[in-house]
Amino acid sequence: MKKVFLILLLSFPCLWAEAQLTNIKDKTVRENFEFADKQLRVLVNDVETYIAEHQGTKDANRVSPGLLLPDGSIQMDAPRGWRSGFFPGMLWYMYEMTKDDFWKEKAQKFTAYLEEDKTYTGTHDLGFIMFCSYGNGLRLTRDKSYPDILLETSRSLITRYKPNVGCIQSWNANKKWSYPVIIDNMMNLELLFWASKQSGDKRFRDIAVSHADNTIKNHFRSDYSSYHVVNYNVDGDGKANLHQTHQGYADDSSWARGQAWGLYGYTMCYRETNDKKYLEQAEHIAAYILNHPSMPKDMVTFWDFNAPDIPKKAPRDVSAAAIMASALYELSTMSAEKGTWYKECADKIVSSITKKFRSKAGKNHGFLTFASTGNYPTGKEIDTPIIYADYYFLEALVRKERIETGRPVVLPVYANREANYDEMKVPTYTLPDALTMNDGTRVTTVDQWEKQRRPELLEMFTREMFGKAPGKPADLRFEELYCDKNALGGKATRKEIKVIFNAAGDNYMKLLIYLPNNAKGAVPMFLGINFKGNWAINSDPGILLPTEAELARYGEKIEVVRGAAESRWDLDLILGAGYGLATFYRGDVDPDNHDEFQNGVHPLFYANGQTYPKADEWGTIAAWAWGLSRALDYMETDAAIDAKRVAVFGHSRLGKTALWAGAVDTRFAVMFSNESGCGGAALSRRAFGETLLRINTNFPHWFCENFKKYSDNESTLPFDQHELIALSAPRPVGISSAENDQWSDPMGEALSAQEAKAVYRLWGNDKAGNVDYYVRRGKHDVTSLDWAEKIKFADRFLK
Helix, strand or coil, X not given: CHHHHHHHHHHHHHHHHHHHHCCCCCHHHHHHHHHHHHHHHHHXXXXXXXXXXCCCCCCCCCCEEEEEXXXXXXXXXXXXXXXXXXXXXXXXXXXXXXXXXXXXXXXXXXXXXXXXXXXXXXXXXXXXXXXXXXXXXXXXXXXXXXXXXXXXXXXXXXXXXXXXXXXXXXXXXXXXXCCEEEHHHHHHHHHHHHHHHHHCCHHHHHHHHHHHHHHHHHHEXXXXXXXXXXXXXXXXXXXXXXXXXXXXXXXXXXXXXXXHHHHHHHHHHHHHHCCHHHHHHHHHHHHHHHCCCCCCCCCCCECECCCCCCCCCCCECHHHHXXXXXXXXXXXXXXXXXXXXXXXXXXXXXXXXXXXXXXXXXCHHHCCECCECCEHHHCECCCECEHHHHHHHHHHHHHHHHHHCCCCCCCCCCCCCXXXXXXXXXXXXXXXXXXXXXXXXXXXXXXXXHHXXXXXXXXXXXXXXXXXCXXXXXXXXXXXXXXXXXXXXXXXXXXXXXXXXXXXXXXXXXXEEEEECXXXXXXXXXXXXXXXXXXXXXXXXXXXXXXXXXXXXXXXXXXXXCCCXXXXXXXXXXXXXXXXXXXXXXXXXXXXXXXXXXXXXXXXXXXXXXXXXXXXXXXXXXXXXXXXXXXXXXXXXXCCEEEEEEEXXXXXXXXXXXXXXXXXXXXXXXXXXXXXXXXXXXXXXXXXXXXXHHHHHHCCCCCXXXXXXXXXCHHHCCCCXXXXXXXXXXXCEEEEEXXXXXXXXXXXXXXXXXXXXXXXXXXXXXXXXXXXXXXECCCCCCCHHHHHHHHHHHXXXXX
């Protein structure tokens, strides 16, 4: 009985993983991860057994599996071995796809073994070792200790850089080479790009770019094949003086894994820099690889494209094929002309590995694949399971699933750089001129603005920042849930409207409305989204509480506490000034978490087979703005409300939303942005307080995917936030800040408001006053003082 119980107990993690794996849409990916979930448990067990058996011996520090030796045993690697990061990296991929804590715990355990390498300066392979392990771990868990470890690692890596050479040294100097640089080293640059984002130290990025540029210059032949090793005259002019292919067939041959490293490396460099020369390099390398006459039909390449015994005797290299597949999946999302072909090739490689080069269940100590070739010229590591083949095979599968489900193929690794609050450290910048069109034409009239420049700017903001949103749904309809004309002791009428988005009626928002009972005629309104639920804006017991089904739909923890946010909604002041208030909970439209757009309104508008917005399609802020327009649609049907006198209001992230709502929907009469900061009213180019890097990594769902390319790259933005404010011209916009809210950059908001006034002057100098800036003492919040200022400003235009 005890034995049966133990078996059942041990099976529970597998059953949990299987349940999660059923959520994988792609059949090939799902089947491979189902296999990996069982196979890698064998490898974990064998590795842990090895570690336990070798405690106290000279091999006690060998903690990562590298490959299978000819006798069938595992060759284990110490932390400083270049392959040591791949095994924990695989465990992180298993956790990502299964959500099984078994894999998370194992990933954390085997990652921790490598921490000692953060100060090791004796190898260039720190990117392989630490970013495959700690980098994936940081991406999936945001462990607070991981950034410091990776930054220290990056500092260690750049000690191997010599400015006169312009490259990071690979192997240490010996009799054969004084300063060897190998093509593999391209794979370590991703760590440096991350370090630059994390620290704000441009030195890391500059070294990575220098290395990539000099590798293009010196490693590649005219046909875009690559040497393996280039030696540099480090003690002289720093120029390349020797070109070899150490692990390939001959110096002038194309070692397969070397070509794969180049393809992967330059694809990654384009992702990190948006520099088209890297995309062009990656595509040239891809063309060389994929069109090579020695490429077999199954696309699992031989170990060297120029090996003399192809096809009969030359061994394959599954590792090179897996690296190519992973790179091609990413490259397919970057190339407009050849993207489909790249994906088809990657699919072919993955299919071939799955069918022909995958281990039998329970065999090969749990390695996933076989037939990799590590170092043929030495007679070692030939036609055997090797850990990095398995790593890149899993990575390719993860990327395939993300593409098949319409999601970004590569997710950013969290960056948590210290914010700059020093005006002396604000970078020098030049703002784009709101009144100069993209072709250089100067805008001097209202007609030019409205017919040419405004549409041009709006299209850019849509494509590059907020994303395209759909229009009014065909099935939009409204249902009054109740109407209480004696709310708040008789001062107000309270009602809630179910704004229904789809025919089934199961996707909707609840619009809470308060109207002053002493109003004469249709009422002007403040409309805003709330953070904590309608029931939280006032302790009024008549406000509906959420149902269990609604709470489940939100996908985030909600405290159902009446009046929890009452201090931010001065209802007495608003009603007393003769205004009504309408609000809805943000989660009714889209929950404020990165659920990859599976809850909320996005799925209502997916095309057949689509599961994620395209790169230029709406993120969460655009969805919230869309919800504000749907609320206004209702108001136009309510005779008690003057829909032409609606002021849209938002605080913080919802302030960004209010500005965008006013830009895309000109029916809104007045826009109010309260401490909206980065992505709202504050100038992005100042990089003060919150930055694009922080906002795009901390909140990757807020904006469209295209916006991420400007993270830590604000100078390349085709616009800045003063132009977002100007898109509402000549309608009034109120911008407010708080002195102690430096995260939102009050100075950046004030400068942005001032710059926007240039557009308003097209209607006459007096219209500059339609842009109002107000700052109060205190912290990031909404107070009664804020509402008093907003009412005072609104009275100028709505009364």
